[in-house]
Amino acid sequence: MTGGGLSAAPTTDAALSARAVAKHYRGGIRALDGIDLDIPVGSITALVGPNGAGKSTLMKAWVGFEPPSRGSVTVLGIDPFKDRSGALDRLGYVSQRPALYRGLTVHDHVALAVSLRPGFDAELSERRLAQLDIPLGQDSRTLSGGQQAQVMLALALGTRAPVLVLDEPLASLDPLARREFLHVLVDAVRSAGATAVLSSHVITDIEQACDRIVVLGGGRKILDESIAQAVGAHRVVEGDPAPVAGFRRVAGFPGPLGEPITLWRADGDRPDPPGFRPATLEELVLGRLASSRRPRTEPDRSTDEPPPPPPAGGRPS
Amino acid sequence: MRTTIRLTLKTLRFEIVSMTIAVVLLGLATLYVAWQLDSVHMPVDCLYSDFGIVSAPIFNQAHEDACQPLRQAFYELSNSGGQVFALGVLIPAVSGLLIGVPLVSRELESGSASLAWTLSRSRRRWYYRRVVPLGLIVLAILAVPSIATVVLETSKEPGISPWVSFIDGSLRGPVIALRGLMAMGIGVLVGAVIGRQLPTVIVGGLAVILVTAFVPGLMERYIRDQAAWMPGSGRGDYVIGQGFRNLATGEIVDPGEIYNLAPLDADGNPDQAWFDAHYQQQVLAMPGARYPEIVALECVILGTAAAGAIVLGGLVVDRRRPT
Numbered sequence: 001m002t003g004g005g006l007s008a009a010p011t012t013d014a015a016l017s018a019r020a021v022a023k024h025y026r027g028g029i030r031a032l033d034g035i036d037l038d039i040p041v042g043s044i045t046a047l048v049g050p051n052g053a054g055k056s057t058l059m060k061a062w063v064g065f066e067p068p069s070r071g072s073v074t075v076l077g078i079d080p081f082k083d084r085s086g087a088l089d090r091l092g093y094v095s096q097r098p099a100l101y102r103g104l105t106v107h108d109h110v111a112l113a114v115s116l117r118p119g120f121d122a123e124l125s126e127r128r129l130a131q132l133d134i135p136l137g138q139d140s141r142t143l144s145g146g147q148q149a150q151v152m153l154a155l156a157l158g159t160r161a162p163v164l165v166l167d168e169p170l171a172s173l174d175p176l177a178r179r180e181f182l183h184v185l186v187d188a189v190r191s192a193g194a195t196a197v198l199s200s201h202v203i204t205d206i207e208q209a210c211d212r213i214v215v216l217g218g219g220r221k222i223l224d225e226s227i228a229q230a231v232g233a234h235r236v237v238e239g240d241p242a243p244v245a246g247f248r249r250v251a252g253f254p255g256p257l258g259e260p261i262t263l264w265r266a267d268g269d270r271p272d273p274p275g276f277r278p279a280t281l282e283e284l285v286l287g288r289l290a291s292s293r294r295p296r297t298e299p300d301r302s303t304d305e306p307p308p309p310p311p312a313g314g315r316p317s
Numbered sequence: 318m319r320t321t322i323r324l325t326l327k328t329l330r331f332e333i334v335s336m337t338i339a340v341v342l343l344g345l346a347t348l349y350v351a352w353q354l355d356s357v358h359m360p361v362d363c364l365y366s367d368f369g370i371v372s373a374p375i376f377n378q379a380h381e382d383a384c385q386p387l388r389q390a391f392y393e394l395s396n397s398g399g400q401v402f403a404l405g406v407l408i409p410a411v412s413g414l415l416i417g418v419p420l421v422s423r424e425l426e427s428g429s430a431s432l433a434w435t436l437s438r439s440r441r442r443w444y445y446r447r448v449v450p451l452g453l454i455v456l457a458i459l460a461v462p463s464i465a466t467v468v469l470e471t472s473k474e475p476g477i478s479p480w481v482s483f484i485d486g487s488l489r490g491p492v493i494a495l496r497g498l499m500a501m502g503i504g505v506l507v508g509a510v511i512g513r514q515l516p517t518v519i520v521g522g523l524a525v526i527l528v529t530a531f532v533p534g535l536m537e538r539y540i541r542d543q544a545a546w547m548p549g550s551g552r553g554d555y556v557i558g559q560g561f562r563n564l565a566t567g568e569i570v571d572p573g574e575i576y577n578l579a580p581l582d583a584d585g586n587p588d589q590a591w592f593d594a595h596y597q598q599q600v601l602a603m604p605g606a607r608y609p610e611i612v613a614l615e616c617v618i619l620g621t622a623a624a625g626a627i628v629l630g631g632l633v634v635d636r637r638r639p640t
Contacts, residue, residue: 085438093435
């Protein structure tokens with residue numbers, strides 16, 4: 001099979017979806033807590049959040065590795081736990097940790113993929129690898145972390161699947177390798193009109209590569225919006241000023257030097273008050289995560305609530 | 318399919334090469350001992366059996382003098398043959414286990430299962446395309462000691478075909494290969510459940526020991542059920558016990574009780590004439606001619622255990638998480 005890109009996705013609104021998905025582990029750990037999410041066809045979506053937010057769990061549910069305790073997931077309308085082969089047919093996956101076979105060469109991996117996956121596009125994979133100067137005859141054990149991630153991506157792209165799920169593929173890569181990886185990904189996905197969702201901690205890189213962002217925190221969805229829209233609607237300001245008309249305070253969070261910063265969301269198209277500036281994606285994510293850590297019912301202490309009294313018998317702080 | 322087999326063998330090349338070397342050395346050692354036994358040129362009428370000297374009609378001192386040095390050399394070598402038979406149980410089982418263990422558990426441990434399980438539409442197909450060829454390779458490699466032990470048995474027990482003899486019955490022939498396959502199946506199954514290699518070797522090893530101990534017990538029970546009382550036994554028969562048949566009633570009496578039944582003669586000893594008139598000595602045995610049936614049954618049990626473990630392993634692979 002030859003071709004320059006991935007096969008076009010079937011016509012449905014959501015490439016990946018999750019409906020009221022919850023995942024509970026033994027010991028009462030809630031990895032996911034009622035997630036509702038749609039990843040639109042043709043988008044490149046970043047799934048971000050702190051460790052334990054449930055990103056990998058959700059991705060593994062889409063791949064059919066981790067059945068939800070409650071709710072359902074679909075890949076182009078197919079439930080991977082009811083029709084695993086149907087879902088996998090439409091999906092390429094790059095796992096969080098390098099999953100290459102020790103002792104096999106890069107070419108062996110491509111041959112393995114050809115033998116396992118009918119229609120696997122070996123030419124596409126090998127062309128991608130050649131562009132990156134990764135020798136096909138090289139033993140996987142001698143590849144750098146970046147090269148291993150590129151091989152994994154080339155294998156996922158070779159499936160010509162309309163949906164790609166990438167679970168923290170950038171985690172072990174240096175900045176240059178991250179750029180290269182994302183460049184290959186975006187190029188491949190855009191040229192085929194495919195859909196990709198990738199989880200990452202490195203927010204600065206994904207801002208360039210992705211068009212949507214989903215923020216997860218504590219197993220819940222905190223933000224799900226296009227990156228342009230989200231960045232355009234949020235402002236930050238040093239300190240914690242009094243409420244401003246037309247702006248909603250989202251949360252306060254510490255800046256790089258510990259200085260207090262607050263994130264605000266503009267309700268409409270209003271001029272920025274003095275001191276306000278557009279939020280970076282990183283600040284947006286940090287602010288949103290900070291907002292998720294506080295229960296919604298708790299009043300905003302910085303504006304409404306007096307300081308709590310010291311505990312009885314204790315030293316006032 | 319050919320690519321899958323080639324890559325499976327490549328990922329397991331250390332285990333397969335090690336196993337092949339160990340098994341070929343075992344086969345060569347077995348054949349060497351057989352050759353040494355043949356070199357003694359032991360006459361059949363010099364052999365001992367469970368019931369005395371085989372085929373020696375009457376005691377003859379000259380014959381005994383001629384036999385003695387041959388016996389000494391032959392039985393010393395025969396002891397070496399016993400040690401080789403013991404290795405013939407150990408090495409194939411260990412080899413089978415060590416080949417079976419990494420097949421799934423290493424993939425789970427290293428994370429490559431997640432790559433394979435997303436590239437392949439069917440985990441079962443992925444699993445069987447790896448495990449079936451490997452099982453056939455294990456059987457092919459273990460054919461070497463299976464054949465060599467039959468050759469050794471022919472040399473160790475001259476004058477009787479190993480196919481009509483229960484002597485060393487579970488230590489030779491196809492049982493060896495099937496035992497290795499059973500160990501491989503257990504290694505694959507336990508590896509699929511545990512997902513880590515070292516614990517799989519420990520747990521799988523214990524399971525193989527249990528099955529290896531259980532099957533001969535099962536076979537002995539079957540042989541006991543199938544055995545019949547007969548006036549005497551031949552070399553190669555599976556003898557379970559002795560007794561005395563009451564010629565009038567057909568009832569079998571235990572040797573310990575028979576002397577209580579016999580009247581005493583004038584000297585106070587059991588009356589031999591009365592005894593000969595009323596009882597006949599019997600053995601409870603299975604004829605050696607039924608050895609092929611028994612060994613085939615043992616092979617079926619081991620093969621079923623192997624197949625069962627492999628099928629269960631497939632079910633586990635189909636359902637489990639890749640990490």
